[in-house]
Amino acid sequence: MRRFGWSRILFNLLAWAIVFVVSFPLLWTIVTSLKPQTELFLIPPSLLPGEVTFEHYAKLLLETRFLAYFSNSVVVSVATTVLVVAVAVLGAHSLVRFAYPGRERLAQLVLFTYLLPSVVLIIPLYLLLVRMGIANTLFSLVVAYTTFALPFAVWLLRSFMAGIPQDLEAAAMVDGASRMGAFFDVILPQALPGIISTAVFTFILAWNEYLFALVLVNQDSSRTLTTGVITMLVTSFHIEWSMLMAASVMMSVPVIVVFAFLQKHLTRGFGAGAVKG
Amino acid sequence: MTKVTFERVHKAFGAFVALEELDLAIRSGEFVSLLGPSGCGKTTTLRMLAGLEQPTRGTISVGDRVVNELPPAERDLAMVFQSYALYPHMTVAQNIEYPLRKRGVARAVRREQVLRAAAQLQLEALLDRKPRQLSGGQQQRVALGRALVRNPAAFLLDEPLSNLDAKLRAHMRAELIELHQRIGKTMIYVTHDQLEAMTMSDRIAVLDQGRLQQFDTPLEIYNRPVSLFVAGFIGTPAMNLVKGTLKADGNRLVFDAGGLSLELPPALVRRDVLREGGIAVVLGVRPEDVLLATDGERATVKVVEPTGHESIVFFDLMDHTVVGRVGPDVRLAAGEPVGLTLNAAKLHVFAAEDGRRLNADLQPPATQAAPSLVA
CATH class of the missing domain: 3.40.50.300 (P-loop containing nucleotide triphosphate hydrolases)
Incomplete structure (x- = not known):
């Protein structure tokens, strides 16, 4: 007891202080979204709301286009995630398993594309999408997000795939599977933690993306949450703080849910006990 | 099947x-x-x-x-x-x-x-x-x-x-x-x-x-x-391999390696491989074919490794290290002088240049005398 006494208490205090500092903006967002309009700018500010109200949430859901933006965001994020994971899984597998000229160079190139600041790509990408006739659609956002999520996804999955013993695939093929069969039966389950990490990364990136959504979509019916909420609640003359906070809380919910469900997969060791030696 | x-x-x-x-x-x-x-x-x-x-x-x-x-x-x-x-x-x-x-x-x-x-x-x-x-x-x-x-x-x-x-x-x-x-x-x-x-x-x-x-x-x-590769790879301890020269001297077959000179059974190798002035060969002897004999050639015990059911012994034979196996009851100590002979029926001869086997492989009769060790 004595050995762990004071230093342990101090260490815990410090840790909790850091947790509090980091989570304070989130707490403040939640508290503000629950306060009546009248309590917002009180001086001194109240840490806890005097009266808890859900009126901002109700107003957002019932009187604004919040749900339309929300569903747009879901469509864009899910579609991007599915597309990126599907392409990246196959790409990473190819980079790891097959020997062909320029394989290493290709892998490096993939990383280089990620190093390019995406902001310089906006205008060319916009012109390209216009020419393709898909500007101002949700699909244009899916394409745009895929272009910058894919390189990182391939890179991430490549390192996961490299950790899967080659013998597993060979064993499956000798056991009667085709190459694709072995891929689905053995490689995919082994790469699952990597696939989940990639999916979470892509989903969050697409969900929170603002710049491309702002530039590529100028039509209210195709707006996602990030741009939709800002155009709706923030004008040059007025900011709807309470509703903005409520919107922020509701925007965070899917991400938190996704994280909560997949967290154990993210941390679970993979390949353990697969092979010995 | x-x-x-x-x-x-x-x-x-x-x-x-x-x-x-x-x-x-x-x-x-x-x-x-x-x-x-x-x-x-x-x-x-x-x-x-x-x-x-x-x-x-x-x-x-x-x-x-x-x-x-x-x-x-x-x-x-x-x-x-x-x-x-x-x-x-x-x-x-x-x-x-x-x-x-x-x-x-x-x-x-x-x-x-x-x-x-x-x-x-x-x-x-x-x-x-x-x-x-x-x-x-x-x-x-x-x-x-x-x-x-x-x-x-x-x-x-x-x-x-x-x-x-x-x-x-x-x-x-x-x-x-x-x-x-x-x-x-x-x-x-x-x-x-x-x-x-x-x-x-x-x-x-x-x-x-x-x-x-x-x-x-x-x-x-x-x-x-x-x-030579197969000979060295198969068997533990590995076969003893001694580099030297093989010469036909009339009806005799003589192997020379530094201070070591052995007269080998004349039928051991194919006659067609022998050259005037001798050929460079590697002589191989399995450890179990290195035998202790009181009338054998003088050697010294270098190291003894008892394994329980036998002992692996490293001998110094005319500046060549030769490994042999002896039974568990034979007590030897480092530095001890002993006499050694080689089992003539089981000698192997390989060409030094490409390692191929040169034995005539007409299994010599079991009664054949051990090669005389001549210093």
Whole structure:
């Protein structure tokens, strides 16, 4: 007891202080979204709301286009995630398993594309999408997000795939599977933690993306949450703080849910006990 | 029951030749080991047979069917990997069942066959476990079970025992021999452990640097190694190899190596290899053919390594270190002078330049006198 006494208490205090500092903006967002309009700018500010109200949430859901933006965001994020994971899984597998000229160079190139600041790509990408006739659609956002999520996804999955013993695939093929069969039966389950990490990364990136959504979509019916909420609640003359906070809380919910469900997969060791030696 | 044939099979990875023109005919039901040091091409040979690598040229047949163009799934072979390659996300039962599932065997039949394979390998109690919950020996048995379950044409085993500890390895070795006797299937076993190859195989193919050195029964390989490499690779402790010159002197055959001069049986080597002025050779003697004899040539004991059932003794014989085996009751101490003779019936002579065997291999009569050691 004595050995762990004071230093342990101090260490815990410090840790909790850091947790509090980091989570304070989130707490403040939640508290503000629950306060009546009248309590917002009180001086001194109240840490806890005097009266808890859900009126901002109700107003957002019932009187604004919040749900339309929300569903747009879901469509864009899910579609991007599915597309990126599907392409990246196959790409990473190819980079790891097959020997062909320029394989290493290709892998490096993939990383280089990620190093390019995406902001310089906006205008060319916009012109390209216009020419393709898909500007101002949700699909244009899916394409745009895929272009910058894919390189990182391939890179991430490549390192996961490299950790899967080659013998597993060979064993499956000798056991009667085709190459694709072995891929689905053995490689995919082994790469699952990597696939989940990639999916979470892509989903969050697409969900929170603002710049491309702002530039590529100028039509209210195709707006996602990030741009939709800002155009709706923030004008040059007025900011709807309470509703903005409520919107922020509701925007965070899917991400938190996704994280909560997949967290154990993210941390679970993979390949353990697969092979010995 | 299936024979396996390699005809002029060649494999190169870029400029590196992994296997050079391999000809190998494995009989139906035979247990054949591919033996050699790392990088000799034995695993490449096995992987080509399994369909995991494509030969650069040559023909591989399983039974009467050329399998070169067939994907691994259609070759009807089962393989046990050095790493076991158990599917980590599947239970033991699912692992064993997998080959049957891939072949569309009905569920009820699958279940029955899994249970039968599990019973053969005493895995019944482990069927619901995941591979990571098993010990090395158990994992190895599951890998065997997965190979056994579907009654393949032949079994390919790629160093399946190398990850086990010595005691378990000896045990599994005996189990594998027993298994082969029971099911009588063709088995091709890759190993770098000559003891495994010697104890388990009907025949051994010794490979070095992508070349087949010798393909014969274990005893034949031990008693009549065709090259210096095979002679040095097979046997523990390794064969004593002494470089020197071999000269025909009238009817006598004399071997000279520094201060050491031996008169060898005249019929030991083929006469056609001998040259005027002698040829450079390497003389080989197995440790058990180095004999203690009071009237033998003088040598000194350098090191004694008792193993319990025998002692391995390093002698200094005219500045050459020679290893011998002596019985457990012979007490020798370092520095002790002894007399040595060599068993003339079992001497090996190899050409120094290319290592090929020069013995006439007309087995000399057992009564022949030991070579006289002349200093």
